[in-house]
Amino acid sequence: MGRWAPGAQGRLEQAALDLYVEQGFENTTVSEIAERAGLTERTFFRYFADKREVLFSGAEALKEFLVSTTLGAPDTAPPMEAVALALEAAGAALQERGMAAKRRHGVIMANPELQERELIKMASWAADLADALRKRGVEDPTATLAAETSMAVFRVAFTDWVQEPKKRDLPQTIRASLDQLRTITTDR
Amino acid sequence: MGRWAPGAQGRLEQAALDLYVEQGFENTTVSEIAERAGLTERTFFRYFADKREVLFSGAEALKEFLVSTTLGAPDTAPPMEAVALALEAAGAALQERGMAAKRRHGVIMANPELQERELIKMASWAADLADALRKRGVEDPTATLAAETSMAVFRVAFTDWVQEPKKRDLPQTIRASLDQLRTITTDR
Numbered sequence: 017m018g019r020w021a022p023g024a025q026g027r028l029e030q031a032a033l034d035l036y037v038e039q040g041f042e043n044t045t046v047s048e049i050a051e052r053a054g055l056t057e058r059t060f061f062r063y064f065a066d067k068r069e070v071l072f073s074g075a076e077a078l079k080e081f082l083v084s085t086t087l088g089a090p091d092t093a094p095p096m097e098a099v100a101l102a103l104e105a106a107g108a109a110l111q112e113r114g115m116a117a118k119r120r121h122g123v124i125m126a127n128p129e130l131q132e133r134e135l136i137k138m139a140s141w142a143a144d145l146a147d148a149l150r151k152r153g154v155e156d157p158t159a160t161l162a163a164e165t166s167m168a169v170f171r172v173a174f175t176d177w178v179q180e181p182k183k184r185d186l187p188q189t190i191r192a193s194l195d196q197l198r199t200i201t202t203d204r
Numbered sequence: 205m206g207r208w209a210p211g212a213q214g215r216l217e218q219a220a221l222d223l224y225v226e227q228g229f230e231n232t233t234v235s236e237i238a239e240r241a242g243l244t245e246r247t248f249f250r251y252f253a254d255k256r257e258v259l260f261s262g263a264e265a266l267k268e269f270l271v272s273t274t275l276g277a278p279d280t281a282p283p284m285e286a287v288a289l290a291l292e293a294a295g296a297a298l299q300e301r302g303m304a305a306k307r308r309h310g311v312i313m314a315n316p317e318l319q320e321r322e323l324i325k326m327a328s329w330a331a332d333l334a335d336a337l338r339k340r341g342v343e344d345p346t347a348t349l350a351a352e353t354s355m356a357v358f359r360v361a362f363t364d365w366v367q368e369p370k371k372r373d374l375p376q377t378i379r380a381s382l383d384q385l386r387t388i389t390t391d392r
Contacts (some may be wrong), residue, residue: 056371094388095388096389096391122371132323132324134319135321135324135327139323157360157363157381158385158388161357161381161384161385161388162388164356165353165357165389168347168356169353172345172348172349173345174346174350175345176345177220180240182256182298190300193345193349194389196345196349197349197353198390200282200284200346200349200350201284201353201382201390202386202389203282203284
């Protein structure tokens with residue numbers, strides 16, 4: 017396979033996910049991933065630092081999308097609404113990935129080290145979301161509070177959606193979780 | 205120093221925190237901590253697995269306190285109120301540690317590896333809090349949503365309190381953050 021194999025990154029991601037689901041993340045080597053994708057290990061390392069990073073390669077783009085959607089929300093939108101719009105948009109993007117997003121989630125939940133990496137990723141998203149809110153003129157601690165709780169909402173909604181995907185789509189599930197957060201914070 | 209040196213654990217914790225603040229966590233060795241406490245390295249390892257764990261030795265007890273307070277909240281308390289009572293009680297316990305809690309926070313914020321460990325600790329607290337809520341008859345996703353968002357509130361309130369400790373005590377700051385969460389979830 018040549019250096020510029022078309023769609024190499026996507027094929028590596030697909031092969032890695034297949035193997036992680038089939039035989040477990042721990043038991044899969046970079047060599048196996050490359051072989052399954054019909055590529056070389058060298059090509060793998062052109063795209064990913066290690067086998068873990070295959071699962072997190074889309075995270076940066078999704079975070080930037082969250083941030084730009086938050087920044088682009090109508091000026092009149094209160095903090096949680098600005099973030100809600102961003103979460104729904106990110107949810108719609110994830111929904112398009114369909115089964116890949118669900119299978120990725122299953123792989124991560126099966127491995128403590130990956131769960132830790134996922135936690136760190138979400139914390140970094142929360143920090144950047146808080147930053148976006150501050151740019152919108154929201155002061156701390158409100159900005160941090162809105163960002164951190166909305167990431168909690170996102171995590172809960174995503175897990176809910178993965179478990180019962182037929183009931184609602186992901187953006188609807190996110191909106192329902194935000195509504196539920198309002199209910200439980202009011203009803204006390 | 206003998207094997208049963210009185211207050212050895214507390215002296216080691218104090219010595220470790222002093223050194224981490226003075227010269228940085230990275231630059232401090234177990235040998236230095238033991239020497240500062242007037243104890244041996246052997247004694248150190250009787251209490252702590254490594255120099256990082258000195259900072260997390262109280263976490264398990266605090267988590268159990270959070271869980272038992274949640275379980276012990278009045279039967280009529282809605283989920284967020286049950287958790288709020290637990291957070292306030294934990295806040296009061298932390299407040300009693302005073303400067304030690306604040307200095308610990310400073311050490312953790314200065315080191316990415318410690319921040320990750322702190323994130324993982326908080327995630328484990330959230331999981332156990334959700335479990336306590338389920339034992340109170342709260343169903344998922346409400347139980348997880350209440351637990352995860354309340355940990356976000358706790359984190360924000362704690363940071364706020366560390367930065368401006370004179371304004372309010374920690375339980376008041378936690379209650380104020382919960383009130384603020386209600387405001388921002390309603391106002392959107």
